[in-house]
Amino acid sequence: MPRASSRWLHSGEDGYNGYMKKAGIAELRNHLSRYLDHVRAGGTVTICDRDLPVARIVPVEQIKPRTKEDDESRIARLERKGIIRSHLPPASR
Numbered sequence: 001m002p003r004a005s006s007r008w009l010h011s012g013e014d015g016y017n018g019y020m021k022k023a024g025i026a027e028l029r030n031h032l033s034r035y036l037d038h039v040r041a042g043g044t045v046t047i048c049d050r051d052l053p054v055a056r057i058v059p060v061e062q063i064k065p066r067t068k069e070d071d072e073s074r075i076a077r078l079e080r081k082g083i084i085r086s087h088l089p090p091a092s093r
Helices: 025-030 032-040 068-080
Strands: 007-010 019-024 044-049 052-057
Touching: 019 025, 019 032, 025 032, 025 044, 032 044, 032 052
Parallel strands: 019 044
Antiparallel strands: 007 019, 044 052
């Protein structure tokens, strides 16, 4: 019985343009860079152990850079909840 190698599978929900790759553990280990390039391009890789899906590699969502306003807002929220205390004295009126 021939071993399954990587395959392109069409799925309306998964991967780049509806396509995802499927790979066995040995295939993934031997060609990890190729599969990571596919994921970087927006694709999905399903990892199978003896043709049973066990995991999926998907792209990480883009994280927007934090701004000073984001940090200040978070600090103020934590102070209001009593989780942290400001080391500065309250502003005088």
